[in-house]
Amino acid sequence: xxxxxxxxxxxxxxxASGDAIIKVKGSDTEVNLAVQFAESFHEVNETxxxxxxxxxxxxxxxxxxxxxxxxxxxSRRINDEELELFKKKKIVLDSFVFAQDAIxxxxxxxxxxxxxxxxxxxxxxxxxxxxxxALTDKKVQIxxxxxxxxxxxxxxxxxxxxxxxxxxxxxxxxxxxxxEAIKTDHxxxxxxGAGYVGHGANTEIxxxxxxxxxxxxxxxxxxxxxxxxxxxxxQRPLFQYYRRSSISKIKAFLQFENSDQGQQIIxxxxxxxFK
Amino acid sequence: xxxxxxxxxxRLFKYIFKAAGLLTIALLGGIFFMLLYNSIALFANIxxxxxxxxxxxxxxxxxxxxxxxxxxxxxxxVAIGSMAIAIPLGILTATYLSELAxxxxxxxxxxxxxxxxxxxxxxxxxxxxxxxxxxxxKLFGIQSGLNARNGSILLxxxxxxxxxxxxxxxxKAVPNTYREASLALGANRWQTxxxxxxxxxxxxxxAAVMLGLGRALGETMTVLMATGNASVIPRGFLDSIRTITAxxxxxxxxxxxxxTHYFALFAIAAVLFLFTLFINLVGxxxxxxxxxxxx
Numbered sequence: 001x002x003x004x005x006x007x008x009x010x011x012x013x014x015x016a017s018g019d020a021i022i023k024v025k026g027s028d029t030e031v032n033l034a035v036q037f038a039e040s041f042h043e044v045n046e047t048x049x050x051x052x053x054x055x056x057x058x059x060x061x062x063x064x065x066x067x068x069x070x071x072x073x074x075s076r077r078i079n080d081e082e083l084e085l086f087k088k089k090k091i092v093l094d095s096f097v098f099a100q101d102a103i104x105x106x107x108x109x110x111x112x113x114x115x116x117x118x119x120x121x122x123x124x125x126x127x128x129x130x131x132x133x134a135l136t137d138k139k140v141q142i143x144x145x146x147x148x149x150x151x152x153x154x155x156x157x158x159x160x161x162x163x164x165x166x167x168x169x170x171x172x173x174x175x176x177x178x179x180e181a182i183k184t185d186h187x188x189x190x191x192x193g194a195g196y197v198g199h200g201a202n203t204e205i206x207x208x209x210x211x212x213x214x215x216x217x218x219x220x221x222x223x224x225x226x227x228x229x230x231x232x233x234x235q236r237p238l239f240q241y242y243r244r245s246s247i248s249k250i251k252a253f254l255q256f257e258n259s260d261q262g263q264q265i266i267x268x269x270x271x272x273x274f275k
Numbered sequence: 276x277x278x279x280x281x282x283x284x285x286r287l288f289k290y291i292f293k294a295a296g297l298l299t300i301a302l303l304g305g306i307f308f309m310l311l312y313n314s315i316a317l318f319a320n321i322x323x324x325x326x327x328x329x330x331x332x333x334x335x336x337x338x339x340x341x342x343x344x345x346x347x348x349x350x351x352x353v354a355i356g357s358m359a360i361a362i363p364l365g366i367l368t369a370t371y372l373s374e375l376a377x378x379x380x381x382x383x384x385x386x387x388x389x390x391x392x393x394x395x396x397x398x399x400x401x402x403x404x405x406x407x408x409x410x411x412x413k414l415f416g417i418q419s420g421l422n423a424r425n426g427s428i429l430l431x432x433x434x435x436x437x438x439x440x441x442x443x444x445x446x447k448a449v450p451n452t453y454r455e456a457s458l459a460l461g462a463n464r465w466q467t468x469x470x471x472x473x474x475x476x477x478x479x480x481x482a483a484v485m486l487g488l489g490r491a492l493g494e495t496m497t498v499l500m501a502t503g504n505a506s507v508i509p510r511g512f513l514d515s516i517r518t519i520t521a522x523x524x525x526x527x528x529x530x531x532x533x534x535t536h537y538f539a540l541f542a543i544a545a546v547l548f549l550f551t552l553f554i555n556l557v558g559x560x561x562x563x564x565x566x567x568x569x570x
Contacts, residue, residue, distance in 0.1 A: 149334075164337070171504035
């Protein structure tokens with residue numbers, strides 16, 4: 001019934017505009033970038049319309065399975081359970097990496113901490129360190145502001161550090177809310193996509209340098225050259241998943257993302273090209 | 276000929292109305308059985324004892340934990356906290372409106388209170404993030420205002436219209452003879468209100484509180500936005516909490532179908548449903564009692 005309805009909508013849409021509407025759903029991290037792509041693509045290619053919506057990586061992939069989206073934006077790799085569902089429905093899946101994202105760890109400006117090692121970070125986020133005494137001179141409680149557990153960013157940080165988040169971590173609705181919280185909370189630490197903190201827009205928060213065991217030098221998520229060289233610990237490819245059968249419909253859009261203009265959009269939006 | 280037709284129309288309409296009534300009941304029954312059916316599937320994988328007494332809700336970890344306790348405690352903490360604010364405020368307002376306020380002021384105040392019910396919950400949640408939360412943080416000298424206290428205040432605001440409107444009706448319904456008798460015996464206005472009018476209206480007031488509580492328990496968006504969503508058993512009002520409703524809202528969109536996690540969400544929904552059903556039934560019972568007394 002639902003798919004019938006979707007077919008019907010699809011038919012109406014294609015009659016009205018000549019070209020079909022490309023529906024893109026998924027990751028909230030990628031949604032700003034995707035909107036900019038869609039707008040610029042429409043300027044170049046006036047007959048096509050790209051509609052973008054967020055909701056989380058998992059939602060995008062679920063929509064791709066049941067045919068409510070043509071492209072699923074995902075800030076994480078598709079997992080086995082989801083792949084199984086595609087197999088069951090006999091859908092051939094293709095993926096495309098269109099940009100890279102870095103996760104920035106942010107604290108309030110007046111916290112005496114500029115660099116954190118991944119080992120310490122794991123201890124902070126898993127609740128081993130309950131206050132800042134071990135890392136700074138102040139003994140104040142650590143407040144963690146993370147994303148909700150349906151977020152690809154949440155999963156990514158968890159897997160990268162191989163930890164379970166402490167249940168005391170607060171779960172916020174989105175990147176902007178985390179930044180708002182860190183601005184007022186002088187003992188908070190949060191993680192957001194680098195696109196949300198770039199360009200020195202927020203003067204009340206501080207982006208931490210991350211030091212890991214391999215790259216001895218602390219690296220900032222705002223350092224483009226290091227990211228392109230793959231030196232930052234929390235950088236990840238941003239995926240777009242699509243059905244192989246719908247390639248003809250979305251090909252022009254994917255090519256646009258890969259063009260010079262597309263790469264420029266990626267950079268100005270605070271993300272990094274995948275090259 | 277005309278005679279026939281009228282009877283047929285009558286019968287037809289009787290069936291239409293009956294069908295509409297039965298449909299509502301069928302919907303309620305259907306929802307309840309769907310919740311129950313899916314919840315029972317959970318207990319194939321999880322021991323009921325672990326579900327009800329487990330102190331952690333963490334379906335995402337490797338060692339999945341489905342303890343409803345932190346969610347239940349959070350839900351009731353924030354709801355009871357909101358009632359602690361809304362009951363005195365609501366009943367006093369209702370008393371003022373029905374007993375003391377001059378007619379013109381009532382005409383202005385009543386619609387204003389009803390307007391309060393028209394504010395979307397997402398807007399109230401937003402106020403919680405940008406206004407009430409930071410205010411609480413400053414007031415209590417803590418770093419973050421996203422906690423149970425924040426949620427309580429917002430839910431109190433949201434349940435006030437329900438409590439005030441129903442209480443006011445209940446107080447108005449107390450026959451004037453009661454007041455006159457009290458005043459004639461030499462009681463002053465204060466004594467009359469607190470010792471005669473309000474006790475006489477008590478069943479209606481309880482109904483108002485129960486319906487307000489039901490509203491606070493079921494509210495989702497506001498608590499999701501304003502309480503921090505940390506799923507541990509809170510130690511007090513200044514801790515972040517995560518209610519049943521917020522948990523369902525956050526996790527339902529993502530959960531793979533027919534998994535333990537999926538069934539667990541149905542199970543906590545069923546628990547919430549049973550609680551609100553019980554509270555609404557109690558409320559209704561008292562509301563009916565009031566109606567009898569009016570006759």
